[in-house]
Amino acid sequence: MHKKLYSEETLTANLSALSVDAQKRAEKDAAKKTAKAAAAEQREAERKAEAVVLIKRVERNKRKYVTVVSGLEEHGLELKKIAKELGKKFATGSSVTKTAAGGEEITVQGDVSDDLYDWLQEKYPEIPEDNLDMKDEVKKKGP
DSSP, X not given: OHHHHHXXXXXXXXXXXXXXXXXXXXXXXXXXXXHHHHXXXXXXXXXXXXXXXXXXXXXXXXXXXXXXXXXXXXXXXXXXXXXXXXXXXXXXXXXXXXXXXXXXXXEEESSOHHHHHHHHHHHOTTSOGGGEEEEEEOOXXXX
């Protein structure tokens, strides 16, 4: 009985069958991982397509304005680098600030919203033009 179960022929036959099963499992796992990666890539592309970049002109006092850009982080852009570029481009102060919702936005001193809109289209073509939105926020006067 021992010779029958543990003979060299039986062991090699069992090992070769095992490796074929292992290969099938490995192929199945690889196919599953590929499908999962493709689905994740598609979800990421959809999320980027829906992400809106909002450019707001906010009145500080009387005739002073700041321009706030939010939504750039969804497109995979580094906000600190962009803030530095904007400061150089428009010769103003610019910084990255945290929002109450937990996200981050770029604040640029001055009313540069129109120029900023054009600059974003030119510099970052991966952001669809439909996803760029401009808004004016005016403080309401108190009684």
